Amino acid sequence: MNLMTTTVNPIQQGQDADAAVVARVQAGETEAFADLVKRHEKRVYRTLMGITGVREDAEDATQSAFLKAYLHLGDFHGASRFSTWLLRIAINEGLERLRRRKQTISIDDDQDDKDEQHFRPREFRDWRDNPEEKYTKTELRELVESEVMKLPVKYRVVVMLRDLEEQSTEETATALDLEISTVKTRLLRGRLMLREALAPFFLRDNEKEHVHA
Amino acid sequence: MLNCGQVLRELESYLDDSLAADVRKDLQAHLGGCHHCEVVLDSARHTLRIVAGCKTFELPESLSDRIMASVRAQKTS
Numbered sequence: 001m002n003l004m005t006t007t008v009n010p011i012q013q014g015q016d017a018d019a020a021v022v023a024r025v026q027a028g029e030t031e032a033f034a035d036l037v038k039r040h041e042k043r044v045y046r047t048l049m050g051i052t053g054v055r056e057d058a059e060d061a062t063q064s065a066f067l068k069a070y071l072h073l074g075d076f077h078g079a080s081r082f083s084t085w086l087l088r089i090a091i092n093e094g095l096e097r098l099r100r101r102k103q104t105i106s107i108d109d110d111q112d113d114k115d116e117q118h119f120r121p122r123e124f125r126d127w128r129d130n131p132e133e134k135y136t137k138t139e140l141r142e143l144v145e146s147e148v149m150k151l152p153v154k155y156r157v158v159v160m161l162r163d164l165e166e167q168s169t170e171e172t173a174t175a176l177d178l179e180i181s182t183v184k185t186r187l188l189r190g191r192l193m194l195r196e197a198l199a200p201f202f203l204r205d206n207e208k209e210h211v212h213a
Numbered sequence: 214m215l216n217c218g219q220v221l222r223e224l225e226s227y228l229d230d231s232l233a234a235d236v237r238k239d240l241q242a243h244l245g246g247c248h249h250c251e252v253v254l255d256s257a258r259h260t261l262r263i264v265a266g267c268k269t270f271e272l273p274e275s276l277s278d279r280i281m282a283s284v285r286a287q288k289t290s
């Protein structure tokens with residue numbers, strides 16, 4: 001039984017916050033493109049970090065994605081939000097780089113998603129009440145970055161779009177060209193994997209002693 | 214009554230506080246008797262807060278300049 005309900009908001013005319021700037025660039029005002037870069041470069045870069053897993057590749061791919069968006073802006077007619085259209089370009093750019101590295105990728109293969117529905121947590125020890133208080137901001141950031149990067153790419157991309165960029169499940173599905181149900185399954189699995197990976201760092205002190213007791 | 218697997222599948226709604234009232238009731242009933250699920254839900258909430266709260270994968274500062282430089286180069290070529 002599916003207890004979850006999903007509301008999809010169709011894109012309505014005038015809803016795209018970027019439409020006015022896009023129109024200016026389309027009319028020849030190249031410098032206005034800088035506004036679009038500023039608004040979206042972070043999301044594009046993080047998405048490409050999620051896909052490529054390598055900082056230099058992500059930077060390079062971000063640059064290429066924006067350049068392609070600029071060159072093809074004449075083909076953008078507002079059928080989707082500009083941000084969605086841009087993210088599609090970025091994702092294709094990232095996947096292309098993986099192919100060039102001859103890395104097998106499977107962000108659109110769902111053959112093992114069935115097994116994932118049976119993924120079970122294994123770590124059940126209690127966490128501290130304020131787990132992040134034990135670490136500095138830098139330590140936390142480095143820890144999260146390193147554990148996120150250890151996730152398999154198809155979970156990593158979903159977790160990054162959904163939990164780091166705070167895109168909706170629907171936006172994430174559209175950007176990755178996946179079914180909403182697939183995004184939900186992978187998000188659940190990715191979050192649970194991340195939880196298991198982070199757990200040893202945030203356990204209550206007495207819980208850690210239990211291990212050796 | 215929900216089983217542990219069904220509780221897990223409600224994780225997303227639990228985390229974004231969008232559980233339907235009847236599901237919330239069933240879930241609370243389950244958590245009352247299942248410490249494992251209680252830990253998983255509680256630590257998943259912590260995980261999400263930690264992940265969203267630390268500024269991961271910060272953008273290199275010069276990137277927007279490099280992007281605009283390549284855009285301008287296209288325009289003049």
Ligand SMILES: [Zn+2]
Nearest residue numbers: 216217247250
């Ligand atoms: Zn349970």
